Amino acid sequence: MTKRNPDYDFKWCPGCGDFGVLRALDKALEERCEALSEPIENTVFVAGIGCSGNIVHLQDGPQPYGIHGIHGRTLPIAYGVKAANPELNVVVAAGDGDFLSIGGEHIGPAARRNLDIVCVIMDNGIYGLTKGQASPTTQLNVITSTTPLGKLDEPENPLELYLTNGVGFIASMVSTKPKDITKAILAGIEYPGLAIIHIQSPCTTYNDTYSLLKGDVKNGIEPLAIDLPESHDSTDYDKALTIARSNKIPVGILYSKKGSQSMNQKIATQKQSTNAPQRTVDELLTTLSLK
């Protein structure tokens, strides 16, 4: 996984939002490794399928472990990694199609387990890699190759869904602010439970929303993306829900639930408290013995 590999020549289109996300992520991993003097090999990067997922092959600098699997399955793969080794730092990267459409079924279970991972979601409101079909976050009436007359299905509000599924840490970001993203990723990694960094990462080729997000104040067009106020209390669920359900896209750390206990912590506590003994195969066979 190095972009210097001559046989690996994947490129994003010029201007693709994912470039900003990559920069932010590279930086976050670098800072983390430095801060903790942890080897980069302690990080496992689980990527979805899409333009976005190719981020796993494009990282600069020392390379973490990676899994670039099948479409939509980042979360259960990450669950397995954490189940096997709670010490690993697991980062999921996926697009809106991968994470919310075909992979949407895994968000609830991951949240209810409370996997201690961070998910970096690149939402461009479109299926980029398959050349421009509608995704769950494509807005109403938008014309794509699968909605030639305009999209009819209601768009999904991912922030609201994360909240009601019980995701404990939710940041909403734009790809044009990589420094914020870096901070959010680092905070998400720290957070003892499921953290999702949901990033507006426009697709210049099939759904260019840069100007929508930024607005055009001179011409009286309000920006869609609005920074959360300094005063925002990210531990307030109701507040977070209200903001998520507004018709603006908040930028900042929307929610950070207090007192979160990750899956591995819960399991460890339960094992300790019950003290159920692990019997060896020999002991188990003895319970079945006819002797």
Add this chain to the structure above:
Amino acid sequence: MTKRNPDYDFKWCPGCGDFGVLRALDKALEERCEALSEPIENTVFVAGIGCSGNIVHLQDGPQPYGIHGIHGRTLPIAYGVKAANPELNVVVAAGDGDFLSIGGEHIGPAARRNLDIVCVIMDNGIYGLTKGQASPTTQLNVITSTTPLGKLDEPENPLELYLTNGVGFIASMVSTKPKDITKAILAGIEYPGLAIIHIQSPCTTYNDTYSLLKGDVKNGIEPLAIDLPESHDSTDYDKALTIARSNKIPVGILYSKKGSQSMNQKIATQKQSTNAPQRTVDELLTTLSLK
């Protein structure tokens, strides 16, 4: 699909909540057919896999069409039926495992399409047919064969999830009140969009929650299931969400969004407004002709 079929001998356990649901459903279909003088063959009953799904084989009286397919796929099957023939009355029946766990991925898409169907969900907080494993609605710390030390994953709140997924009509019921269920089903059928009747239907064998639901007022145990007040305004989303997120189970019609347009209505409107012509194969071939 008749319980008088000598080779079909499925039985629910004595006391199973699903009996009440069956009675309510039989009654609803009967009333509907009478009221509209519609043949029962206009109804398609799409059932999930579980003790609950077997309801499709147990109906009394004249028999509707049925699909008893594979685990978790009631909603997309129902989508296909409606896509093919908007005139059919489609009723989905499924359990909490079928609808919320393996089938959970289909709720969002069905809501966003706004399928004009009614779903009758029998929630017993357990996998009944496979003999008692935890389901998404199994409560914390409950011991089941897959949670021998008590369940650790946070339980799912289905009403809240339906609401935030955009389901337009939501009723919350208990199997002990079949008359209410009948009414709710009929209202759900009327509703022009996705309607879910979510029913607490206890499993006497693996997760008997009758007493929990009913409480034991004499001994100071409050009932878990509480009727919605007469005054409840079911068109108020925020109110519905607050109630859904309380720690009681409301009984009644929780939410009924105004102005709902079903998938088929939206498509018809769009087709009319755009007037795009359907070209015949011959016309299409002519566009490719080299002549």
Add this chain to the structure above:
Amino acid sequence: MSKNLIVRFAGEGGQGVVTASEGLAQAAAQVGYHVQTFSTYPSQIKGGPTLGQTRLSTSPILSAGDGLDVLVALDEYAYEYNKDELFDDGLIVYNSKEFTLDLPNAIGFDVDELARSTGNALSANMVMIGAVAGLANMPAKYFTEFITKRFDRGRDNDQAIIEANIKALSLGMKAVKDSIQALPEMDPPVSTNADRVLIKGFEAACLGALAADLDVFIGYPISPATTMLTFMQANLIGDNKHVGQASSEIESITSILGAGFAGKRSMTSTAGPGLCLMSEGIGLAWMAEVPLVVANVQRGGPSTGLPTKTEQSDLLMALNPGHGDMRTPVIAPGTVEECFYAGAHAISWAETYQGPVILLSEASLAERQQDIPRPDASNIDIAKRVVVDNKNGDTPQPRYLGEELTPFPIPGNIGAYTANGSEHDEQGDTTHLGKWHVQMTKRRFNKLKLLENDIYESENEDAEILIVPWGGSKGPAREAYDQLVADGEKVGWAYSMFVHPMPPNMIKLLLSKKLIVVPELNYMGQFASYLRTMKINAEPITQYTGLPFRKSILANNIKELISKELAGTL
């Protein structure tokens, strides 16, 4: 005197017929008989035609048996449905509260009434067992020992329960005494010093996997594989072990893939519908070379099929569960004992070749209870995967170097790479170049050679026609083979639980024969068709009733097939 006793208890689900058969088996096994159980029931929790069957014998048992010595029928449907399987001299015990039978070989009494009269209505099983013991002239002491052991649970009312059950036993015995002609007296058990366990197929498979140091098990409930998940939930509980319930089979397979990638020995269990949902994930494990084991317990198919019935019809899918060029290693145990070794081998295989392995079991095998020699894990090579060695701090070789197996890098240690479902180069980066696809495809198939062994059975190797069963049909096929040999047929025998890769010398043997006869429980003749892809001239004998083969019918069918072959009309 008789060396064999086959008893079937039949009634509705919830009446304890399966418990009765298992109680009889337990008691008989404890005094030294060989036993094997068999049961069927519909896919529902209470009610529905259910039967539990026990075969006892003074010698090791190969199948559930060819017919019934005793049928205990708790209702009329049970009688009607099962009566045709009685041997000519078989006897019937029926529940006279439900119906009456006017037959010389039938005796009725009110089972529940007798049980209640002991003061413990739950002792109805024991009444039934007593009746059987009476008919087979088995001494009461065989069972009183069992009863005493079973109910000695350190509770206050132990003694009362024990007494009621002993009473129930004697009431059952008395009820049949002198009333109808009894069966020939059962030979006493051959006392054996061998260390035996009474175990079910699924337990054996799970214990085998544990013996191979399984670390992570994640599954989704589905009959008849749920028992493996719940066994693991109860028993795989040590430090650094993990058991989880997934939200679907898609989660099961992809999560154990994550665990396998992270270096752990990982497994799931499922049945046909779940295997379908694992299709894509198994392909990923094959492509990215991640060790994992899928235990697929076959039931009647396709689709939701017959969830509680037995069948051997998932073989083609197991060999080729996904799209593209792949062929999953498959181990299909044929006996309860083999289940243990299959469980251990499956883990070892996954570790050895670094990829997915399918442990192909069957409903009737998973649920069968049998006495077997205590399994000995020290008998098998438990392989651990070759991992990147970090000792001298050198840069390790690339993950996917060359066309043969390479050491596995463990996350947390040096050797970072990408496990990639897209075609990739040596480091796992995506590539579109044909040369890598050629190299990696060869690599993935080459690794299968590491699994080749020559563990197979054969007999009468010089016969031109061999009987070659697979999986759970081994037992009845073996009985049929023995009978055919006794009848003077010139047939041979070959068998291995290693379906793919199949032992090379077994393939050679099969290739050298005129005809390979494959008894299998499916419609298509799946194993025979698999053998044919290797140019082996195989003909299936199929059955797809949801039930296992019976020796005598099978032997007849084989004879017929052989005579067709000899007559050149095949």
Add this chain to the structure above:
Amino acid sequence: MSKNLIVRFAGEGGQGVVTASEGLAQAAAQVGYHVQTFSTYPSQIKGGPTLGQTRLSTSPILSAGDGLDVLVALDEYAYEYNKDELFDDGLIVYNSKEFTLDLPNAIGFDVDELARSTGNALSANMVMIGAVAGLANMPAKYFTEFITKRFDRGRDNDQAIIEANIKALSLGMKAVKDSIQALPEMDPPVSTNADRVLIKGFEAACLGALAADLDVFIGYPISPATTMLTFMQANLIGDNKHVGQASSEIESITSILGAGFAGKRSMTSTAGPGLCLMSEGIGLAWMAEVPLVVANVQRGGPSTGLPTKTEQSDLLMALNPGHGDMRTPVIAPGTVEECFYAGAHAISWAETYQGPVILLSEASLAERQQDIPRPDASNIDIAKRVVVDNKNGDTPQPRYLGEELTPFPIPGNIGAYTANGSEHDEQGDTTHLGKWHVQMTKRRFNKLKLLENDIYESENEDAEILIVPWGGSKGPAREAYDQLVADGEKVGWAYSMFVHPMPPNMIKLLLSKKLIVVPELNYMGQFASYLRTMKINAEPITQYTGLPFRKSILANNIKELISKELAGTL
């Protein structure tokens, strides 16, 4: 003079090399040449090694061709990567802005610079086409006609664009004139009165399905099958028609199952990873007897594999997509023309036998553009399912009566039943009884007989060795066969797009032969192994580079295989 011209445009994605090849094909086809295109590109949106190739000929074209007459290389990588495929007398046009080549058969100029000088930078394609026309001595008027037609779109600037493109063409022609030795002059097109269309494989398949009155199409995007979904979105828009995007392939398959149940002709499209996710749903359609069509466009596998490359490695899965006893009907077209008829037949088959059908296409076939005789749907029987007839109001017979096809009840009309994925009785109610499983299993397989036809090609039927390709390898295999025959080899030919059920007389023919040689694009020899299950002695010739066969290499490999067979060393 030459009858054939093969041109490849190679560069990065986004530079218009595919557009150039399609423009050349369009222009040439319009003046009466036969054309066929071929392209490859990596799985990304812009950039990455990409090529578009066009073959022109005065006679119908069977394959992309065996080498290149002209290579237009836009960068050095493109040159290096493609140069080995030039014929000995092939010529190179390169982009001198990117690199230089000092070769007698190469000429360089700055493509973009020339385009810009026309005042329309977008005319670079036309510069490239002009260069090719110049080298092949093709008159400019072939292309000016095409340009005029193409850009006459009723907009203000049409004329300016037309002029710039004509200028670009002539600049390209001029740039190569006199500089290097040109190719032999291209024969003029054979003027033909036949009504031809220029069409891609996927368009042909979609139109075939529309010709068979497709009603409902629901799919999920995936390369290389997305084009079918978007074609339907644009074109299946009439009253009572429905096109939808599913949230996953699980939704695709189960929703078209719902539509098929409701009486409509329904279809989805996907590729390998999606086919995996459809596994369980296809099994349900088989079990519940619901008509539907899955178009699976093969790409490199397994897993995410090589999403944009071609392969024929999903056959085993297509034949047996799920667990349990099932064998899906499979139609695999071999040419763009056959794609049309395959699309229509797939729908008809699903309707005829009331079950799932797989239309097995391939990346290279779906994306290939070719001139073919205008398809004529009136040529084929478009079957509609037999439905329950409500006329006289009688109670209809039970849905699943007996062991043969029965009329299909349409919801909304009499004949209510349950379409059941569990084993069922005649009305579709769940049953656990073996007798129903036996009857229904037979029924499901019996219905396949309704699909048997004897539509296959054969030649030299008396040869002992036949070449029997399948799917998209038909073209190159046919060229190789023709060459072998010309070389005096004693080989015959047989082919059908009906893979399963295969034409019975074709099976007989194949069974009667010493050797069947199967050229196929996969590692395992999947079609050969399928033939072997029918006891046909088949040997595969495999290639798994992500690219189609080349005639000359294939012919050599076949010769080698034949001599091995004759020497008895196979």
